[in-house]
Amino acid sequence: MGEKRKVTVDGKEFEVEIELIDGVWEVTLEGRKFSVETDEEKQHIRRAREKGSGSKLGASGTISSAIPGKIVSILVSVGDAVSAGDVVIILEAMKMQNEIKASVDGVISEIKCNAGERVEANVPLLEISPTE
CATH class of the missing domain: 2.40.50.100 (RNA polymerase II/Efflux pump adaptor protein, barrel-sandwich hybrid domain)
Known part of the structure; x- marks a missing residue:
């Protein structure tokens, strides 16, 4: 079981569960699982994809x-x-x-x-x- 955190995406706050598995962050949001890769040198999210769907998380303008x-x-x-x-x-x-x-x-x-x-x-x- 992962750690619970609050995150803000496009001004909206969400409670997520995060867990680091084999160098990839597994994030659960509202029952949906996402794999999140980060750029270790710059410490920012490089890509977030919903597991099994290929859709991007937070793909707003x-x-x-x-x-x-x-x-x-x-x-x-x-x-x-x-x-x-x-x-x-x-x-x-x-x-x-x-x-x-x-x-x-x-x-x-x-x-x-x-x-x-x-x-x-x-x-x-x-x-x-x-x-x-």
Whole structure:
């Protein structure tokens, strides 16, 4: 049995159960199991997939900061087309630069932060209008 934690995804709080199994985090959310891989050097989620379905967790157009830090650079502008996985923002936290990536394919519809700005965890940074 895993450890219970509260997580925030796109401004909504969820209670999840997490367990590390063979280097992959197993996350149970509302009875559904997900495998979550992290980038060990940067300590951010690289990919989350529901077990048995191949769907992505949290595939919305709101990109939020996972950790507090300083916006080093914004690599996109309103109107730019992006693909899931494209780096859109560089955030510095604890003297390390972290890549924040698009979660969906789409077009940048709003940028809610500025380079040089300090942000708290779970703050929306930009919006992507998903493409079908």
